[in-house]
Amino acid sequence: MTRPFWRKWEETRKRGNGRSGGPAEVPISSFPHFLISLFLVAAAAAGQPPRDLPPLPEKLPGWIRNTDRNHIFYRRGRYNFDVYNVPKLARDLNAVAVGHAMAYEDLVTGKAGQLETKTFGRIDRVLKNPPRFMPDEAAISPTFGRRYGVLEQVFDWTHILHAQTVDVLASKQLTEPEKDREIERLWKFYFESVPYAVTPLPMNMEFLDGQPYSAAFRKKHPKVNGLFWGYHWLQGAMYDMLYRASAEDQRAAYEVIGEQYHKTELYRTDRPFMPMFAEVSPIFAARFPHIANAFDNLHMLHDLVNDILASEWITDKQKDDQITRAIWLLSAAAHRGEAPGRRRQEAGGSKQEGLHDHRHFLGVPGMGMMTGMTPELMWMPRMGWMSMADCHHCSMPLWDGEDWWRNPTVTAGGWSMRVRCPLCARDMSAETKGRSLLRIPTEKPDRIVFVVSDDAGNLKTSTPGVVFLENEGSHTGCDEWSRAFSSLAAFAAYVKANPKLAGAKALSFEDWAKREGRKPDTYVKPKGPSENPYEHRGHQR
């Protein structure tokens, strides 16, 4: 078995990133403590309970206080802007950029009071009529950019990684192995060429969402927060939809994903937490956990900033400082030398301990720990508790190690679940209301069968010649008796190599799609440590 990609990446990271000179460290010795005292007295007098704000770290890198204008742009690549091969997705992503910029500009120009009404209406109009080309966000949010220049550069830098990785996946010129290599090159460029990189480590989301100001934005502006989380849902969900898919499959898949985004995800105000990347693109997150983590961490930085800006009890100076602290918490520089899966113990049990908790869910190195959950069990709204290392249909262990790519997925109703075999994917889709998207690997890592299910469960694929094996037995062996093949020859070779499958018949896609398996004999419903880990917090604290 080869080393997991995660480990390879971590070793590369430990060898050094070639950043010249390292960050300059600036002592914050002249921090105006008397201002905080004055504020606390004033706040108490105004009837607002004073809350302790966490202090800025002792030393911060010089770039974090940079006020120079730095325009960042794409790395050169023949795939740049290939996202337009999936035109509807490209335009929706253009609208996301407008929406973010409009909301931030209004937040910092005294228009926060109209965020849920006028601003929401303006953004919604753009989302329903997305622009043909990507706008320059700096032109839409000039005040925000002037005031929080470094923050905008951090956002932009990771947004460019988002955009270019999507361009690579949508490219018609690159082969699948070339796409994987190019994505790694883009990551290296992102991580090493400027200091604004967001940490690729899994972060403890309970700690990050447990700041004195946390949840202020979603409480005050639930509709606009719903839009932001809807954008983040799309920015995650698009990866598995594009990964190792033909251009035709990508466009067909976006019909399902785009409908879910426009009809439901943008307007949800009942999420207890932001959408996590590995929840919606578990396959890409398994292959590139460092990128999945960086995107989650970027989205969490958005949430921290939103909450700080929406907290009226924090002075403008404190807001500036807390935003600087938030950038630092999520920066790669703050976690140098730390490793995924580990927790760095602070001397004396510091309150910052959660900051250096990089544990992740079992089998999901691309997702940090979340409120009230354990490494073995994750909780999802409307789904309950589940083990992310096991099939969500039959509870048997998912493929892992060098076989990570063999897990099919089912995407429906806003979630995406890994399963162990094609039968589990088909039957799970049949048990799920509405349209769904099935992603079924064949014997070749770069030949994935994309299947679209309509509302009535009728399955369609554009992949010709695909053949299935389904010799149903106990699900302890479903990874052997339920498989998809790119050709009849591949099917025959597999059956020949597995004598106990002798006599098995090859099923055409049409025959396979009509079948219905028995309920899995191995299914176990996990029971978590509580009914709902977010219940005590509600959606808003």
Add this chain to the structure above:
Amino acid sequence: MRTKSSRRLLLATVLGVLVAAGAESPTIAHEAKCPVCKLDVVQDTDKLDNEVALKFGRKRIEYRCVFCALNDAKSYTGDLTILAPSELKGKPVLLSRKEGKWSVQPETAVFVGHKVTHRDCQLGYRALTTREAFDKWVAANADLLKDAKPLGLEQMLEVAK
């Protein structure tokens, strides 16, 4: 490629982890949340069926009670069938909608449609094959259903609107 022994080891590990984390015993049923009330679908037992299933084309969606399934039927366009568990194991009452018209099998079926906390909905909203079975069901759940009246299909459809 993983070997058989490593797969067995993995299975044992995972089952061990789940048991340690408080997992319930393995069941043969696939447990889900009701799409309407978001509560767990009460599972069938050896003596009594509890899972309500709505069949629409090739989809088979499970609900917690017949009220939830009928209420959600509005969101499907086209013909569908609801398999509502009755008092008889393995003999559900079938509610079919064909070209917009509802029918029920067996025709002697009656429904309990008594307002209860939704945690008890599989008791308060139930299909029964006969009036006698209804009386027995109400008597057996007297604390919840003492004033319950038997409903015909049209009345049940009205309740679940």
